Amino acid sequence: MNTTIDAFSPAKIGPYTLNNRFVMAPLTRNRAGAGNVPQPLNVEYYKQRSGAGLIITEASQISPMAVGYPGTPGIHSPEQVKGWRAVTDAVHAKGGLVFIQLWHVGRISHPSLLPGNATPVAPSAIRPDGEAFTMTGPQPFETPRALETEEIPAIVEDYVRAAKNAMDAGFDGVEIHAANGYLIDQFLRDGSNKRTDRYGGSLENRLRLLKEVTEAVITAIGPEKTGVRLSPENTFNDIRDSDPQTTFNAVADMLAGYGLLYLHVVEGDFVSGEAKLDYRELKRRFKGVYMANGGYDLERSLKAFEYGGADLVSIGKLFLANPDLVVRFRKGAALNEPDQATFYGGGAEGYTDYPFLES
Ligand code: PHB
Secondary structure (H helix, E strand, C coil): CCCCCCCCCCEEECCEEECCCEEECCCCCCCCEHHHECCHHHHHHHHHCCCCCEEEEEEEECCHHHCCCCCCCECCCHHHHHHHHHHHHHHHHCCCCEEEEEECCCCCCCHHHCHHHCCCEECCCCCCCCEEEECCEEEECCCCEECCHHHHHHHHHHHHHHHHHHHHCCCCEEEEECCCCCHHHHHHCCCCCCCCCCCCCCHHHHCHHHHHHHHHHHHHHCHHHEEEEECCCCCCCCCCCCCHHHHHHHHHHHHHCCCCCEEEEECCCCCCCCCCCCHHHHHHHHCCCEEEECCCCHHHHHHHHHHCCCCEEEECHHHHHCCCHHHHHHHCCCCCCCCHHHCCCCCCCCCCCCCCCCC
C-alpha cells in the first residue's frame, strides 16, 4: 500500500474499521464439543484474543461430508450456529471483529469421520500420501471418490448455506478456505485435478469451483463480507501444481473483479519452509487488500507494511500463545512460547491458560 501505514492505528478496510493490522490467523484446535458444536471453552479462547484487528476462526465445516478431523467445528447445524453466536457476541462485546473460515476438506478425511462411513470426495480419485487423523488415531488415507459433475452445484449450495448460517451466528463475514490441500485447492492444482469435465483440464476449468463458490457466497452475503485464502506453494496434504506461479496469478486475476474484502495468502511451504513464488505479483494482480501469512513476527510485519508487501498480516502461533499479542507488540514486551504438544485437542491447558501481560 504505502509507507505511512501505522500497524497499531485503526485501519478502514471495506466497511470495517479494524483496531490494528494484526489479524489472528485461522488455527485448527480440535476442541469443539459433541456434534462439532462450539462450546463455552471456545468462547473464552476467542474472547481472550479479541484484541486482534480481526479474528479469522479455525476452519469450520460447511456440511457433514466436509469433516476431516475430530473435534473441529461446523457451521451447518442449528446447534453449531447457536454455539458460534456465543463466540461472536463475546468478541463483539470486547470491540473485536470475527470472520469464520468455511471449509470442505475433500479427500483429506476418512470414512470413519463421514456420514454412513462414506468415502471422502475429491476432484479425482487420487489418494493423498499420508494419514488421516481419526477418532482412533492415524489411519492411512483411502482413495477418494471423484465427484460427479452433477454433484458440484450442491457443494456450492453448502457454501452458501454455511455463509448464511454465519450471518445468523453474528459473524462479520466469512473466509472461503481455498488453501492447504483441501477441496477447493484440490480443484485448483493440476496434481490433484485430472478431471475432463468443465471443472478440470484447462486452467480456467480448474479455477471454476472457486469462481462459482465465490460468486455464490458474495451474492448471498455481499463481497465486502467475504475473503478468500490461498496457499500457492504449500505442499502440505500432498498437494502440488506443475506451475504454481501461473496458476495462482490466474486465481488472483479471477478474484480481482469481485470487490472482496481481502485476499489472504499463505506465503511459502509448510513442509520445506521455503517461499519461492513472487507474492508481490499476486498482490499487484488482486489489487485489493492483501493479507500476508507465514511466519510473520512484529519485525517482519512492520517491514512488509513499510515496503508494500502487505496491507494486513495474519499471525497464528504467536496469537495462540499470546492472547494479548497486539498489546505485547505495542509495548515491545516479551512473548509466551507456543507449546506444540497442546496445539491439537485437549482442554483449557495450552488453549485458554496462556498468561496475559498483566495478570
Ligand atoms: C490442520 O488441521 O492441520 C489444518 C487445518 C486447516 C489448515 C491447515 C492445517 O488450513
